[in-house]
Each structure stands twice: as structure tokens, then as C-alpha cells.
Amino acid sequence: MTVELVDTEAGEARITYHRAAKPRAVLALGHGAGGGIEARDLVALAAALPPRGITVALVEQPWRVAGRKVAPAPRTLDVGWRPVAERLAAKGPALVVGGRSAGARVACRTGTATGAVGVVALAFPLHPPGKPEKSRAQELLESGLPTLVVQGPADPFGGPGEFPELPAGHELVALPYGNHGFEVPKRAETGQEEVLELICRAVGDFVLRLV
Numbered sequence: 001m002t003v004e005l006v007d008t009e010a011g012e013a014r015i016t017y018h019r020a021a022k023p024r025a026v027l028a029l030g031h032g033a034g035g036g037i038e039a040r041d042l043v044a045l046a047a048a049l050p051p052r053g054i055t056v057a058l059v060e061q062p063w064r065v066a067g068r069k070v071a072p073a074p075r076t077l078d079v080g081w082r083p084v085a086e087r088l089a090a091k092g093p094a095l096v097v098g099g100r101s102a103g104a105r106v107a108c109r110t111g112t113a114t115g116a117v118g119v120v121a122l123a124f125p126l127h128p129p130g131k132p133e134k135s136r137a138q139e140l141l142e143s144g145l146p147t148l149v150v151q152g153p154a155d156p157f158g159g160p161g162e163f164p165e166l167p168a169g170h171e172l173v174a175l176p177y178g179n180h181g182f183e184v185p186k187r188a189e190t191g192q193e194e195v196l197e198l199i200c201r202a203v204g205d206f207v208l209r210l211v
Helices: 040-048 074-091 102-114 137-141 192-210
Strands: 002-008 011-018 025-030 054-060 094-100 118-122 147-151 170-174
Touching (some): 002 074, 011 074, 025 040, 025 074, 025 118, 025 192, 040 054, 054 192, 170 192
Parallel strands (some): 025 054, 025 094, 147 170
């Protein structure tokens, strides 16, 4: 595991690399507005994908690096992300961008401009909780790249059944259990580790299909 700081107009972003021995692709993942790269799905992906030939780059936004507790506006999030993704794309190998929640939105909005070949959207916040009329679906639908969406059925920001028909090249993985943080209730027939394994397998297969 190695760490790199990248200057952006929003401040310094931080990349934590979990490297594959012989990488076929790099998957850059951003965090949500309410947490960091310690999220259970990001941690699981960083452990599971390098053995499959995928380097995982966990990206902390400048506001998190600076120790602030509240995320800035979407435009500032994009400014803090793009130089990082562009740097990773220029280094090679093929770059897939993504993230969870707000990080997924950033990846959808900026993917084509950064040279990425695909997008991974974990727990995409389709709408604010209780406000389905305020849809963010266009960000997802207009990503311009093959896009994988992984969604839990108990997500208050939008479950799998709420998503519109996706365009060609977009895929939706509906998990058997999980809320916005992919937390699985103890009474569930499918346990927490099994759900994380499903996520890792789906994301790994998607990335490798692109390269």
C-alpha cells in the first residue's frame, strides 16, 4: 500500500494505492459525502481486486484530507477529482473510475473527460431520501461510458426497482440485502461477507470485461 498526494484547485487530494502485481486495469474509487475510504465496500474491493490484476486507488477528496466534516458543492467535488483521475489515466493501464454515493455521481459526471473507459457506481444516490421527484438519474444515464450500478434494496436514496431503463452498456446489480452503506441485517439469509463478495465479484468481472 502506497500513498500519493495530488494538487487540485480544491486543495490536496490523497490516493491510497492497493496495487496488483501485474495490473491489467486501475479502479479509482471515491468516497461518499458522509464518510471516507474506510467504507465497508471500498475496503473489501481494495482487498479482493488486486489478486485479480486490478490495482485499486482509493481517493480522498481535498475536504477530507483537510479534516473538514462537511462535503462541498458538486462542482467543487468534481474539481477535486478530475486532476486525480487524469493523472491515473495518463499513467496507465486502463482506468475505470467510480465511487460510492456522492463519489459515484462525481465519476458519472467526469468520466469521459478524464480518459476513463468505464464507471462503477456503488450505492448511487438516485434521489434524496423521501424525495423521488428530485431525481439524479440523468447523471447516471449520461455518463457516456459503460457503467455498472450496484444497489441495495433497502437504500433510502433509491432501491434497484426505482431506476429507469438503463442504456446499452449500463448494468444494474441488485443485491439481495443492503442499505445505502450495504449493511446487511443480522436476520438476513445472505450474510454481510457474502454480500461484499457479490459486490467484489460483480465489480471485478465488469472491470476486466472492459480491458
